[in-house]
Amino acid sequence: MNKTVLIVDDSFFMRAWLKNILQKNGYIVIGEAESGEEAIVAYFKKQPDIVMLDITLPSMNGIAALKEMIKLDPAANIVMCSSMGQKNLIMEALENGAKDFIVKPYFDQLVPVLDNVVRA
Template identity: 55%
Template sequence: MPKILIVDDAKFMRVKLSNILKGANYEVVAEAENGREAVQLYHKYKPDLVTMDITMPEMNGITALREIIGEDPNAKIIMCSAMGQQKMIVESIEFGAKDFILKPFDDNRILEAIKRVLD
């Protein structure tokens, strides 16, 4: 069962994602509410995949992505962002993100992206 780390500063988004993933038989090993926490939890749990929000306090998703990829070039990270953040999405793909999903989340799109990145 693939292990996933969910990173989003909004608790309700983490809950929504967690429910979608658990319903599809993924194991949510941890949740982080900012990039700094994401980096620490990545080290601790070594998840198979990370869903990473872009806009967060303390450390944003792109900085966290760069830190994680810098230490583990094989890390699989999918960025999550609201509409209108195209520049940041492009930037995150350049820094090594494997895909991105737009908010508000579409359950099928999330599961398709995760399946594609994990395969």
């Protein structure tokens, strides 16, 4: 498979945990970002197959970063990831181009969701 992933989360622990899960399942983590601004720069610099994007980020949140990435690349494969599983946030993310939404810490769904996104 060898699909590439950019992980965006302001928590170092969460980025390390996600990276470990992804690497164990054949994904290549080609970058990490701590903020929405860093995510946008890293996305266009590294061109990952998938972006794992947290909603709660400093300064520019994940929804704003999602909108910007989709505006510049409508084909971007972005999976939102947040501990806030409120229906309105999930709907906003999906309406603005996210391919899926995973509620933390339920990462048992992570690999199947990413596998589905890269197959689509």
